[in-house]
Amino acid sequence: MNIFVILKRTFDTEEKISVSNNKISEDSAEFIINPYDEYAIEEAITLKDAHGGTVTVVTVGDEDSEKELRTALAMGADQAVLISNEDLDSQDQFTTSSVLAAYFKDKEYDIILGGNVAIDNGTGQVGPRLAELLDIPHVTTITKIEINGTTVNIERDVEGDLEKIETSLPLLVTAQQGLNEPRYPSLPGIMKAKKKPLETLELDDLDIDEDEVEAKTKTVEVYLPPKKEAGKILSGETPEQVKELVSLLRNEAKVI
Amino acid sequence: MAKKVLVLAESRDGALRNVSFEAIAAAKEISGGGEVFAVLCGDSVQSLATELIHYGADRVITAENEKLANYTPDGYFQTLKQIIDDESPEAIVFGHTSLGKDLSPRLAARLESGLISDVTGLEQAGENTVFTRPVYSGKAFEKKLISDGLVFVTIRPNNIAPLEKDESRSGDVTSVSVDIKDLRTIVKEVVRKASTGVDLAEAKIIVAGGRGVKSEDGFKPLQELADVLGAAVGASRGACDADYCDYSLQIGQTGKVVTPDLYIACGISGAIQHLAGMSNSKVIVAINKDPEASIFSVADYGIVGDLFEVVPLLTEEFKKVLV
Ligand SMILES: Cc1cc2nc3c(=O)[nH]c(=O)nc-3n(C[C@H](O)[C@H](O)[C@H](O)COP(=O)(O)OP(=O)(O)OC[C@H]3O[C@@H](n4cnc5c(N)ncnc54)[C@H](O)[C@@H]3O)c2cc1C
Ligand SMILES: Cc1cc2nc3c(=O)[nH]c(=O)nc-3n(C[C@H](O)[C@H](O)[C@H](O)COP(=O)(O)OP(=O)(O)OC[C@H]3O[C@@H](n4cnc5c(N)ncnc54)[C@H](O)[C@@H]3O)c2cc1C
Numbered sequence: 001m002n003i004f005v006i007l008k009r010t011f012d013t014e015e016k017i018s019v020s021n022n023k024i025s026e027d028s029a030e031f032i033i034n035p036y037d038e039y040a041i042e043e044a045i046t047l048k049d050a051h052g053g054t055v056t057v058v059t060v061g062d063e064d065s066e067k068e069l070r071t072a073l074a075m076g077a078d079q080a081v082l083i084s085n086e087d088l089d090s091q092d093q094f095t096t097s098s099v100l101a102a103y104f105k106d107k108e109y110d111i112i113l114g115g116n117v118a119i120d121n122g123t124g125q126v127g128p129r130l131a132e133l134l135d136i137p138h139v140t141t142i143t144k145i146e147i148n149g150t151t152v153n154i155e156r157d158v159e160g161d162l163e164k165i166e167t168s169l170p171l172l173v174t175a176q177q178g179l180n181e182p183r184y185p186s187l188p189g190i191m192k193a194k195k196k197p198l199e200t201l202e203l204d205d206l207d208i209d210e211d212e213v214e215a216k217t218k219t220v221e222v223y224l225p226p227k228k229e230a231g232k233i234l235s236g237e238t239p240e241q242v243k244e245l246v247s248l249l250r251n252e253a254k255v256i
Numbered sequence: 257m258a259k260k261v262l263v264l265a266e267s268r269d270g271a272l273r274n275v276s277f278e279a280i281a282a283a284k285e286i287s288g289g290g291e292v293f294a295v296l297c298g299d300s301v302q303s304l305a306t307e308l309i310h311y312g313a314d315r316v317i318t319a320e321n322e323k324l325a326n327y328t329p330d331g332y333f334q335t336l337k338q339i340i341d342d343e344s345p346e347a348i349v350f351g352h353t354s355l356g357k358d359l360s361p362r363l364a365a366r367l368e369s370g371l372i373s374d375v376t377g378l379e380q381a382g383e384n385t386v387f388t389r390p391v392y393s394g395k396a397f398e399k400k401l402i403s404d405g406l407v408f409v410t411i412r413p414n415n416i417a418p419l420e421k422d423e424s425r426s427g428d429v430t431s432v433s434v435d436i437k438d439l440r441t442i443v444k445e446v447v448r449k450a451s452t453g454v455d456l457a458e459a460k461i462i463v464a465g466g467r468g469v470k471s472e473d474g475f476k477p478l479q480e481l482a483d484v485l486g487a488a489v490g491a492s493r494g495a496c497d498a499d500y501c502d503y504s505l506q507i508g509q510t511g512k513v514v515t516p517d518l519y520i521a522c523g524i525s526g527a528i529q530h531l532a533g534m535s536n537s538k539v540i541v542a543i544n545k546d547p548e549a550s551i552f553s554v555a556d557y558g559i560v561g562d563l564f565e566v567v568p569l570l571t572e573e574f575k576k577v578l579v
Contacts, residue, residue, distance in 0.1 A: 125361035132365035137440035160504025216370025
């Protein structure tokens with residue numbers, strides 16, 4: 001089976017965030033594989049173990065994204081592709097999915113796995129957009145997948161309800177938390193990853209005209225929310241605190 | 257410049273979702289005096305159409321088909337595509353719901369348009385509408401506009417105020433028949449887990465429990481408080497993973513994103529993935545026995561203490577003052 005994972009290198013949002021020049025500052029930021037993409041990688045490896053084939057991880061990013069690709073290879077992916085975005089002046093979800101579609105155009109794929117949402121930009125657009133551009137079905141926020149021949153049975157999370165879906169290959173799915181527990185790269189895995197193939201492609205290699213993938217949206221401002229005044233930590237005996245809280249909620253916050 | 261705006265309305269259990277009324281209000285603003293029409297899909301939705309007009313839609317198009325009983329990307333895509341081709345709207349507003357998130361990117365790809373997802377506010381700036389949305393798990397915000405072509409957005413529930421309901425408003429309700437071809441994904445079964453009561457995403461008050469609740473029984477005092485306040489009960493991932501409650505109650509990045517007027521967090525530490533789902537709440541109360549817990553950094557009011565002591569006292573106190 002030809003298994004592909006689309007992976008994004010993201011900011012670790014557990015870290016402190018600061019803004020400079022109308023942009024989230026990258027100085028001292030920590031970067032990670034988008035957590036939902038880790039579920040996608042884990043599932044890809046599990047599918048390969050069950051059905052055979054190869055796992056290819058693909059990202060659109062800058063040269064630093066090699067680090068996240070190597071981590072995916074260390075987890076067990078077979079090969080990686082870095083599509084350089086360094087010639088792009090602007091990039092939004094339209095851009096990213098168009099670039100990925102150009103890459104997949106002449107590939108043979110049975111299944112493409114991605115994350116349900118990137119934790120930094122957080123739109124969840126890239127998966128379904130790519131599926132449409134490739135004219136294949138998609139299923140988002142999956143928590144279970146079973147493949148028999150070309151029939152695929154999936155469970156997905158729909159605002160807490162569970163939906164059972166039947167579909168077929170080729171297919172694009174996006175991973176929700178609960179799909180699996182991603183493995184940590186092992187030491188031998190990390191050693192092997194250094195020798196696994198990692199191909200870098202320029203937009204020219206994919207016959208992409210930059211103007212045609214130019215972003216359709218524009219960010220006019222990025223800002224931190226006004227610093228919230230430190231909350232009021234109540235004091236005194238518990239019953240007094242409770243009385244005070246009820247009174248504050250009614251008279252000061254006026255929410256009850 | 258006046259725009260013609262399409263709103264996709266959603267229903268659940270035979271009733272319209274509030275986010276659809278909010279989407280109409282957003283569409284009105286985007287339209288700049290142009291026409292706002294709502295689209296309603298399903299197997300039997302005709303009777304819901306007039307309520308959309310009472311909330312401000314100028315007219316409603318219904319598409320009824322047994323293949324639309326359950327949402328599938330293909331069924332809804334084909335329906336919407338047909339209506340968009342007929343009507344040529346200049347802007348489209350969906351709710352940022354499970355359905356909206358799944359369908360909007362696919363449609364945007366076909367329409368070769370931009371899409372601004374998870375909008376929490378909007379304002380006019382000259383010819384353009386500028387949209388605000390949270391980024392970085394809610395730690396920052398960005399303002400965006402569509403620089404080219406169709407304006408397409410999804411709005412986060414409970415952030416944009418709906419218009420006042422006015423039963424004297426009137427408008428046309430027309431129906432279209434759609435020929436739905438091959439569905440590539442089939443819904444075999446829907447296992448309902450979300451409790452019926454108040455929809456978490458739309459609740460005005462939420463009482464949420466975390467791992468600190470310690471057991472399934474530990475949720476009882478929270479439920480009692482919620483009953484007194486007419487609130488919904490929610491949970492952290494920690495509580496769901498420990499089997500104290502069902503995953504359908506989960507709030508956060510992976511669960512529901514909520515913006516109630518009042519959020520009462522009990523025994524929740526305040527991990528970023530949890531905050532991503534609730535930090536926009538208007539007023540946050542934290543009850544936690546650890547004074548260092550990060551939930552206090554987003555709380556407006558905090559009580560450092562044992563939730564099993566604090567929560568029942570709160571219930572009693574509210575009972576007294578709310579009679
Ligand atoms: C130089 C630069 C300029 C940018 N300018 C803008 C801008 O002007 N406007 C704007 O909106 N954004 C901009 N971005 C952000 C970037 O375009 C988006 O983050 C990207 O399109 C993915 O969208 P998302 O974060 O919403 O991902 P989502 O759609 O939430 O991601 C869902 C899933 O899609 C897959 N995926 C997402 N991104 C990639 C990727 N790059 N490669 C492979 N798979 C991926 C992953 O599986 C991920 O889990 C810029 C980025 C760069 C590097
Ligand atoms: C990709 C990813 C996605 C995630 N998505 C989500 C998500 O959507 N939602 C989510 O919530 N989490 C999510 N998480 C998990 C998140 O990181 C935390 O692990 C989780 O939120 C912790 O839950 P908790 O606060 O209930 O538990 P804990 O962190 O264990 O906190 C329990 C708290 O209870 C307090 N406590 C204990 N006993 C009492 C008592 N008697 N009275 C008062 N206080 C008490 C403790 O002091 C502590 O602060 C995600 C994680 C990942 C990696």
